[in-house]
Amino acid sequence: MHRSGTSALGGVINALGAAGPKTPLPSHAANPRGFFESAPLALAHDELLALAGSSWLDWRQLDLQRMNSKATEPCRQKIKQLLIDEFGDEPLIVIKDPRTCRFVPFMSSILDEMNVSPVALLPVRNPLEVASSLHRRDNITLPKSLLLWLRHVLEAEYHSRHMPRYILSYEGFLADWRKHMDRAAEKTGVVWPAQPDHPDIKIDRFLTTDLYHERSTLEDVRNHPDVTPLVRETYQVLTAMAAGDEDNGLLAQLDIVRTRFDDACETFSVAMATEELAVAQLRGELSTRSTETEQVRQENSQLASILEQQSVEIRGLADERDALVGFRDTLSAERDTLVNTQASLIAERDALRWDMRRIANERDALLTSRSWRLTAPLRLIRRLLARG
Template structure:
C-alpha cells in the first residue's frame, strides 16, 4: 500500500538475525543484544546444562523450524543443501504462516527484536520473505567460531562425530554468509567478542545502522554478569585445526577467509573465494550425498535397533531390579520368621526347663509329704503305745486290789 501524501510513515521495525552455527556463541551474542535493549521472545527455550544461562531463542519458533525442515526431508543436523524448489513450494505455505504468526506472538510490535536460531542459516531467504511481509527490516550478525571447537562442543553435547559436525559447520556458515550479503550485516569472531564485547557491539551498530536502546555503558553490569569466559569450554587454536586429520582443507580455507573478513572489512575478492568454497562444497555434496545418505540411513536404523535393544535391556534391568527387590523382601520376611521361630524355640526351651523344675519341685514336695506322713504314723504309733502304757499303769492298782478282795 502506498503511503498517503502528507502523513508520516510508520517507524521502521528492525529484526536482528543471529546467523551462526550451533555452538558458535549465538546464545552469548543473543544475551548481550538482549541486554542492550533488543526484545527477546516471550517464550524462550529454558536453560540447559549445555547453556546454563539460556538460549535466548523462541521455543515454539524452534519447534516450527524443525517442522519446516522435516517437511522438506531435512533436519537440524543435515549438512546437505535444502532444495529451493521444495522449500518455496505450496507445500511449505502452512509453515510460512505458522512461523509468521509465531513471530507476531513472540515479539508483538517491538521496534527492535532479536531472532536467534541456528536452523535459520539453512533457510535465510524463506525467513526474509516472512519479515518482508511483516514490514520488518532485517540486519544480520554472523558469529564465527573455530570449527574444531564447534565440533568438540557438539561431540560433548550430542556425541556427534567430528566429520559430521564439521560438515554442518560448513553448510551453516556458507549459507548464512551468502544469503546475508544484500542486507546490513556484521561478521565477528566469537573469541574476539568474548574478549571485548563493547568494541564489537559498537562496530555492529556502525555496520548495520542499529541504535541500541540501552547504551552499553548502562548495560555493563548486566552483560559482565552474563558474559563470562568460564562458559568457554572447548579451546582449539588455528594450529590445532591445521594439523587435525579430520579437518578437511575446505573447512580450513573457509574458516581462514571468514576470519579475515571478521578481522577487517569485506571485499569482493574474499567473497569470490567464499563462492568458490560454496561451489566446491555443493559439488561434493551432489557427488557423495546419495551414498552418504544411504550410510547415514543405515546408521540411523542401527541406532534405532540399538535404542530398541537398549530399551528392552532397560526394561529387563528394571524387571530384574523389581524381582531382586521382591526376593530381598521375601528374604527379609523369611529371616524375620526364622527369628520369630528361634525366639519361640527359645521360649519353648525355657518353658520346658521351668516345667521340669516344677516337676522336680513337685517330686520333692511329694517326698517331703510322704516323709511327714511316715513321721506322723510313727508319732501316732508312739502316742497309741503311750496311751496303752498309761492306761495299764492306771488300771494296775485296781487289778491288784481286786485280787486281794475277790467278790464273792
C-alpha cells in the first residue's frame, strides 16, 4: 500500500545490490530521499488502470474483463518494453510501485514472458498511519484512505501466495532492517549481491526514523471510529503473519474478509460511483469557479497595479506641479527684485541727470565769470583810451 514504507524498503533493497530503474521518479517533499520507482512505468500503470476504468485512488475491485481485454494489450506491451528498458538484463531487480497490488496476475504474466522469477516483499504499516500520511500528502479523507489500504493489502496478499514472499512490519523494519533483510533472503531465496562500499553505513544513513511522522498504536486501530471491523481484522491478521505465523487459518480469515469486502463493494459501488461522480462534477464546478475567481483576482491585482502606477504618476505630476509653482514663485520674486532694481536704477539715472545739469549750469556760470574777469581789464583800457 502507498505510504507503507515501500520507498524505504526499495531504497534498502537497492543498497543491497538489486538494480533500480534507470529513470526513477525524482525525490519529493513527501519522499525527500527518493521513491526508487520507475517514472515511465508508474505512468504506464496509471494508463492501464484508466483503461480498466479505475485509478490508484479507487478502492473497488478491478473489472477483470476490461483489464484483460484487447484494449489493454498495447499497454501490456508497453509495460513489458519499459521493464526491458528500465532494467535491461540485470540479474536482480527491484520493481517498486504500490499500483501493482491491484493487478498482480497481469504483471506476473508479463514477468513470466520475460523469464523473470518474481518474489514479493510486502511491508505492513498501521492503517491509521497510512491514512494520516495520505491525508497530509493528498488531502484524502481517512475513511477513503482506509478503504484504499484494505483493497491494496488484500489484493497483494492473495495474489502473491504462489510466490516466494516475505511479509514484514514497517515499524520493525525501521528498528532492525538487517534482521528483516536476512529473513527476507531466507524466505525468498534471494541472495543480496556483495557490495564493496559498506552498504550497512549507507543504509543506516538513509533509513532514519526522522521520516517516520505519523504514529498510531494497535489500540488506536481498535478504538478509532473510522476503522471498520474489516480493516481492524485485516491488520491484526497481517500483523500476525509479519510476526511469522503465516498459516492456513490466517489465510482463511483473510479470504473471508476479502469476500465480505468484495460483496460490500458490489453492493455499494454503484451508489458510491454515482456519489463520486456527483462529487467530481461539484469539484469541477468548484474548480471552474476557483479558476474564474483566480482570474478575477488576477484582474483585480492588475487593476490595483495600474491604479498604483497611476497613483505614482499622479504623485509625480503633483511633485512636478509643486516644483513648477515653486519655480514660478522664485521667478516672481526675482521679477519683483528686478523691477525694484530697475526703479532704483531709474531714480539713480534721474538723479545723475539733475546732477549733470547742475554741474553744467555751474560750469556755464564759471565760464561766464571767468570770461568776464578776463575781459574786464580790456574794457577798462578801452574806456581810458576813449577818454584820453
